[in-house]
Amino acid sequence: MSDKTFTPADVATHNTPDKGLYIIIDSGVYDVTNFADEHPGGAKILKRVAGKDATKQFWKYHNEGVLKKYSPKLKIGEVKDVAKL
Template sequence: MSKQFTKAEVAEKKDGESILLIIDGNVYDVAGFLDQHPGGAKILKRFGGKDASKQFWKYHSKSVIEKYGPKLQVGTLKEAAKL
């Protein structure tokens, strides 16, 4: 089973060895993908530590997440308790 992250944990990993971002409730570490990203490293760094779902789907098709997702996914987003 993959690790579950809180939004706060994802927000802490926005630069350095790990750059985590959220897409549709899944958490991806894109630090090792910076040099391969066709749009450049800058955009991945900008969304590091954040939910990038809206921006991801604006520029990518489902085939992109199917191709790269399994290699980059490190966990899922832990749902916050609803009071």
């Protein structure tokens, strides 16, 4: 797992399959590009939230076990909140 930091603006540029599909859950950044087709809820949902903070949507449908299971594979870093600098 990388300790790379992203700004929300960095994540926002990764919102298409060719640029990569990144989502934010809590403060973690996840690359779901290659996972989209495996997503039990369908790829369309991930594409819709790509580049955005999907925390609220994620917790509405998943529990912590899901995050723990997929974090090692999908987590690529953390969001650094520019406002706090």
